[in-house]
Every structure is written in C-alpha cells, then in structure tokens.
Amino acid sequence: MGLIRNNIVVEYNDKGYLMYAESFPGAYTRGREREEALSKFPAEIKRYCRWTGIDYAETDVVESVVVQSKESNLEIHEADSDIIFLSEQDPLLVEEYELIKKLVLKSAHDFQLLYDSIPVKTYTSLPKRKSFYGAVPITPEEMYEHTNGVTNYYAGEIGVKIDNIDLIYQNRMQALKAIEEADDFLQNKTLHGNYGEQWSLRKVLRRFIWHDHIHAKGMYRMAVKRWGDSEIENPYYF
Structure with missing residues (x-):
C-alpha cells in the first residue's frame, strides 16, 4: 500500500467549499461542508491519475493536507473562483511547462471527444437558470461554446490577446502558441487582471484543465442518463 500526498488549496464561505489539488492541476472537489469536500478527494485523485496515466494502486491511500486557505465573497457553490495558489507564483522550468501544456491540450482533445460522442448537441434535461x-449552459452545444469561449479571457488576463476560433483544441493551441511568443513567459509573472484578480501562467494552465473538467462532468452525466454509458465517450474517467 502506497501513500499519495495531496496538498490542498481551499476557497470557502458560508455557501460551501471549493478545494483544489495543488500537485494535480485541475483536480478539485466541492461540498456544502468542509468534510464533504475533503471526503471526495481519494476518488478524485485516483480518477485524475487514470486520466493522466499516472501509475497508482487501488490500495494507495490519499493523504490530504490543507496548505492554503482563503475565505471568499464569490459564489463558491457555483464554482466562482479567483484564488491564485502561492505555488502558482513560482517560475516555470521548461520541462515542467511542457508537462502541464501536454495536459492542457489533452483536456481540450478529450473534451472534443466527449462532445462528439453525444448524438444530439441541443438536448437538455436541465432547467434554465442564471x-x-x-x-x-444547459445543452452540450452551449457547454462546448462556453468552455471554449473562456480561452481568450484566460489568455487575456496575462496580457495575451487572441480571437477565439470555434474548435476547442485548435483554440487552445493558438492560445499556447501566443503565450510562448513572449521571451520571458517561463518567468511566470504575477499580473493583475480584471476585477483586481491575480493571474499567472501557472494559474491559467490550471484553470484551463479545471474549467474543462467541470463542464465535461456535467455534460457527461446528462448524456449518460439519456443515451447510456455504452454510447458516450468517457475520456476523463468520471
């Protein structure tokens, strides 16, 4: 039996808890109560390992330790987030960047794979809400457009201007290419974006994966209820 150490960053308020796995970019849990969110991490980390191809044993124990915590005035229960990890303000090594970049592109590829497997892109079983x-977004089509649509927003928060294109993988590729055109991009400077929120390249990369996974999970669950898991692709291992 092995041990998987899981350093956690927490955003919370009286409406709930949003927790992130610092060493597994994009992995997260949510819960109305602190213990509820914490209890979901063993399954989330093992799912993430399957998605990324990281070796682990089912008997491995996930040890979660909170390393950073922030009380938020945002809509945490709606996955509204503005936190920047302390570790997201450190410079990037080339090898480290290439590894995270690979996951960012894999996530975009897998989002497309899931979306393409859904027979009716305008189907929904969800009520309209704001x-x-x-x-x-309540249909697969709307979820896809929304998830792809944040690309230029995230890039823009670190000073990179692009116009979105319709396909998520190609859009993600052009964003990363534009980011890499800056000679000092690996310095991972911390910048103030809209609304005074702090951003860095590390945060942008993590947010791409996290945002993909949030909407992919919702899209997958809705589609499986309608068409069954034999027809719907599950590249994220939900």
Whole structure:
C-alpha cells in the first residue's frame, strides 16, 4: 500500500467549499461542508491519475493536507473562483511547462471527444437558470461554446490577446502558441487582471484543465442518463 500526498488549496464561505489539488492541476472537489469536500478527494485523485496515466494502486491511500486557505465573497457553490495558489507564483522550468501544456491540450482533445460522442448537441434535461456569469449552459452545444469561449479571457488576463476560433483544441493551441511568443513567459509573472484578480501562467494552465473538467462532468452525466454509458465517450474517467 502506497501513500499519495495531496496538498490542498481551499476557497470557502458560508455557501460551501471549493478545494483544489495543488500537485494535480485541475483536480478539485466541492461540498456544502468542509468534510464533504475533503471526503471526495481519494476518488478524485485516483480518477485524475487514470486520466493522466499516472501509475497508482487501488490500495494507495490519499493523504490530504490543507496548505492554503482563503475565505471568499464569490459564489463558491457555483464554482466562482479567483484564488491564485502561492505555488502558482513560482517560475516555470521548461520541462515542467511542457508537462502541464501536454495536459492542457489533452483536456481540450478529450473534451472534443466527449462532445462528439453525444448524438444530439441541443438536448437538455436541465432547467434554465442564471449564475454570476449569466445564463448557465444547459445543452452540450452551449457547454462546448462556453468552455471554449473562456480561452481568450484566460489568455487575456496575462496580457495575451487572441480571437477565439470555434474548435476547442485548435483554440487552445493558438492560445499556447501566443503565450510562448513572449521571451520571458517561463518567468511566470504575477499580473493583475480584471476585477483586481491575480493571474499567472501557472494559474491559467490550471484553470484551463479545471474549467474543462467541470463542464465535461456535467455534460457527461446528462448524456449518460439519456443515451447510456455504452454510447458516450468517457475520456476523463468520471
């Protein structure tokens, strides 16, 4: 039996807890109560390992330790987040960047794979509702457009200007290419974006994966209820 150390960064308020796995970019849990969110990490980390191809044993124990915590005035229960990890302010090594970049592109590829497997892109079983960013996407088509649509926003928060294109993988590729055009991009400077939020390249990369996984999970669960898991692709191992 092995031990998987899971350093956790927490955002919380009286509406809930949003927790991130610092060493597994994009892995996260949510819960109304602290213990509820913490209890979901063993399954989330092992799912993430399957997705990335990291070797682990089912008997491995996930040891979660909170290393950073922030009380937030955002809509945490709606996955509204502005935290920057302390570790996301450190410079990047080339090898480290290439590894995270690979995951960012894999996530975009897998999002497309999941989306393409859904027979009716305009289907929904969800009610219309609004959140902090407006109307919540409720069809696979809307989820795809929303997830792809944040690409230029995330890039823009670190000073990289692009115009979105329709396909998520190609859009992600052009964003990363534009980021890499800066000679000092690996310095991972911390910048203030919109609304005073702090951003860095590390944070942008993590947010790409995290945001993909949030909407992929919702899209997958809805589609499986309608068409069954034999027809719907599950590249994220939900």
